[in-house]
Amino acid sequence: MRGGTSRGPYFLRSDLPEDREKLAEVLLAVIGAGHPWNIDGLGGGTAVTCKVAMLSRSDDPSADVDYFFAQVVSAKREVDFSPSCGNILSGVGPAAIEMGLVEPGDGQTTVRIRAVNTGSLIEAEIQSPGGEVEYEGTTVIDGVPGTAAKIRLTFSEVVGSKSGRMFPTGACMEEIGGIPLTCIDVAMPMVVARASDFGLTGHETPAEIDGNRAFYERMEPIRVEAGRRMGFGDVSESVVPKFALLAPPRAGGTVTSRYFMPWDCHPSYAITGGICLATCVLAAGTIAETVVPQRFDGPAASIVIEHPSGHMEIVADFDVDGEQLGLRKIGTIRTARKLASGQVFVPAGIWN
Structure with a gap:
C-alpha cells in the first residue's frame, strides 16, 4: 500500500517470525535490501519505499489494532525497529479493514491504533461507504500525484515516545x-x-x-x-x-x-x-x-x-x-491507496 508519501508491504504479524533476528532477515529478503535498486525484492531504492507495517488485533482496551513498524535500510542490509512512521500509519486503518482485523462501519470507520514502537495512540478516520474502504476522493497531499479519499489521523500520548520526556537532555536548547x-x-x-x-x-x-x-x-x-x-x-x-x-x-x-x-x-x-x-x-x-x-x-x-x-x-x-x-x-490529514495483495516469496534458506 501507499500510505501518505511512503510505500511498503503490510503484513499480518502472525504470518511472520516471532524471533526479531529472523524477522529482520525475512524483511531484508522481502525488500531486497543491500542493493541500491532493491532489484531482488519489493523495495523502491529509497527510504520512503522500504518500509514495512505488521498488524495484529490489539490486547490494549484503548486500541483495535497494534501497528508494528520496521524501516529497512535500502542499501545497507539493516532493519531498524526503533522508530514509527506516520505516513505508513496512514494505510494501517484501510489495511486493518481489508485484512478483517476491524469491522467497517457504513460511511466512516474509526480505527484505534496502538503504535507498538512508540506506545502512541492514534485514531484514523477511514471513509467506508457501504462497509468498504473508499480510496478514491478529492483530497490532495503534497508529494503524491492526484487525489484520494481523506484519512484523518489524530495522535495522543506522543510526548517522550522513546525517552519519556519532551526534552530528553533536560534543555530546550x-x-x-x-x-x-x-x-x-x-x-x-x-x-x-x-x-x-x-x-x-x-x-x-x-x-x-x-x-x-x-x-x-x-x-x-x-x-x-x-x-x-x-x-x-x-x-x-x-x-x-x-x-x-x-x-x-x-x-x-x-x-x-x-x-x-x-x-x-x-x-x-x-x-x-x-x-x-x-x-x-x-x-x-x-x-x-x-x-x-x-x-x-x-x-x-x-x-x-x-x-x-x-x-x-x-x-x-x-x-x-x-x-x-x-x-x-x-x-x-493523509491519504492511502491499496496497490496489490497476494504472496511475497522468501528464500527457504532464510526462512522455511
Whole structure:
C-alpha cells in the first residue's frame, strides 16, 4: 500500500517470525535490501519505499489494532525497529479493514491504533461507504500525484515516545559542535537546528542537499552526540534520532524545514517528524523560536510546514502553563491507496 508519501508491504504479524533476528532477515529478503535498486525484492531504492507495517488485533482496551513498524535500510542490509512512521500509519486503518482485523462501519470507520514502537495512540478516520474502504476522493497531499479519499489521523500520548520526556537532555536548547539546536522527543526523537548555521538556506532541493556530502559529514557527528545525550547510546547505526533543518518560510507557511532519514533528505516530510517539529514550534525556548517568532497560546493551533514537495499542516490541541507546553492531541490529514495483495516469496534458506 501507499500510505501518505511512503510505500511498503503490510503484513499480518502472525504470518511472520516471532524471533526479531529472523524477522529482520525475512524483511531484508522481502525488500531486497543491500542493493541500491532493491532489484531482488519489493523495495523502491529509497527510504520512503522500504518500509514495512505488521498488524495484529490489539490486547490494549484503548486500541483495535497494534501497528508494528520496521524501516529497512535500502542499501545497507539493516532493519531498524526503533522508530514509527506516520505516513505508513496512514494505510494501517484501510489495511486493518481489508485484512478483517476491524469491522467497517457504513460511511466512516474509526480505527484505534496502538503504535507498538512508540506506545502512541492514534485514531484514523477511514471513509467506508457501504462497509468498504473508499480510496478514491478529492483530497490532495503534497508529494503524491492526484487525489484520494481523506484519512484523518489524530495522535495522543506522543510526548517522550522513546525517552519519556519532551526534552530528553533536560534543555530546550543547547549546543553541539558549535551548532545551537534542540533535542526533542514527540512522536519521533529529533534533533532540530537552523539551516543557516550549516551555511544553507533551508530551501535547497533534496538532490542539492544529498550532493553536499560536507553537510552530512558535519551533521552526522552532531546527531550521534545528540543521540547519546538523549539517552539512546550509540546511534551511529540507528535512524533515531532524526535530524531537521529550519528556515524562514517563503510560501505562506509557518516554517520551512528539511527532514533527514537521517542519511538522506526526505522528498517531503514524515508525519511523526512533522508532529515533533510542530511541537518544537509551539514550545517556548527552542531553536524554532529563533526562526518562528510568533507565539501560540492555545487551545489550538495550525502549524504549516513548507517542505520540498509543498506543505504539510499539523493541527494541535494544547495548553500553555507558564513555559510548560501541555500537548493533548495533534494530527493531520493523509491519504492511502491499496496497490496489490497476494504472496511475497522468501528464500527457504532464510526462512522455511
